[in-house]
Amino acid sequence: MGAQQCCDNPTHKTNSLQIDTGKRGKGFSGGDNGPVRYVSANANTPSYEAGKLATQQRAAVRRRSSGEFNLPAHHNEKQLVYPTDPISAVEMLRAGNERFVNGKVLAPHRNMERVRNLADGQHPFAAFLSCADSRVPVEILFDQGFGDVFVVRVAGNVVNPEVTGSLEFGTSVLGAKVLYVLGHTACGAVKAAATSEAEDVPGLVSSLFYHVQPAVRQAQGKVEKAVEENVKIQAQQLAEVSPILRTLIRQKKLVVVGGVYNLKTGEVQELITIEDIPKKPSE
Template sequence: MSCRNGFIGRRELLKLGSIGAVGLAANLWRVKQVYAAERSVIEPPPNPDLALKKLMAGNQRFVQHQPQYPDQSAKRLQEVAQAQHPFATILSCADSRVPAEIVFDQGIGDVFDVRIAGNIATSEAIGSIEYAVALLGTPLLMVLGHERCGAVTAAVQNEALPGEMSTFVNAILPAVKRVADQPGDAVNNAVVANVQYQLEQLQQSSLLKERLQSGKLKMVGARYDLDTGTVSIIA
């Protein structure tokens, strides 16, 4: 390379520029390849029907005491460290006996959990669900109630409660009133009615409604049996 008076000649400068351009293009290509490889590690969410089948198959493994404990390895931890693509969003009760990942035999990054007493669709819960569905692309949304729910029982009894506990009772009362005259167990009737009612509240979200109408989202209601561990679709 020639250098006259401390300056690089025009021809040499052009050579350097072309080499730099080639190097930059190569580096960009490598970055794109690495990014694509990282993205391919996590499988894209299945379609809504397959997502539901996958969730219910996990529950069957749990009920039959044959769990596979999927997606719980150190490798999986690294796979989802930078991005999450849960295949199901579940609005469930905060009850300690109904942990979604366990009763559906799923692992890290599989389920977007929104847990609140009485599985009620508060504004905060709806916002969390909209985030999972609209931004993360979750294809399945389940509202999961459960047998002998304490929050629903409190709403059926409709007695004064201390602190802020009356807030979830008030959110369940409309469902309780719907089935007040039905025969059978009042709490169980209200558990089912509450799942259906909270689904209706979620369907008022414009973001969720758009995904439903496009076929990219499936919404279902379900009931968990505390005695058997079985999840049954009810809506």
């Protein structure tokens, strides 16, 4: 598909996402100004490359060259599209974080109309396991709003059975198409696991240490490296341990992404993407 015209003004053209008009999903409402629109990844989607997820860097270059996040103000992208596949879902998050970093936020889906429309059901396109840190508000840093993302937050973004169960619900029942494990620089939980003994911290805080210690060992005690290793380990654990998540990945209905949010720059850097899990001989 070539360049699309976004409005009556012939100077405003975009060759970004293909937008299809679809039916309204059950329990799901559209943007602030109309029915929901649907988008599927195609050759013109920045994050799509030869049928697979393009790297974050390559997608960013393509997005910049298409001028996608310099859209004219009247091109009302508050009426955001709903991704129908994992690549489109990852693209939504990548583009949202770029808008946030570049000060071009749309702050979509944050009004009472949206709240009322969601009262009877939710249909988030992404599920998150992120740290509980107050400086990592997922909806804000990915420029999303009510009903867009299903978020589990726990210090150190660690996996346990309750976390896994919540994320299985967010994906297999609610339909999230990307499962994102989000760590952040200078994570206190990782730092504590790397530098403290259980008796040095109050109450049950040390219960987190057990989950983070494999990453700390792998990073030889270096905190920033351990943050990255921890994201990768937790993402791999979710993808491999849960039969439900594993199946969704193999069916190409879900992709798992792990990334680190930089507290100073606002940028999220992806470290791992899991698009497939080969079957073991026993399966």
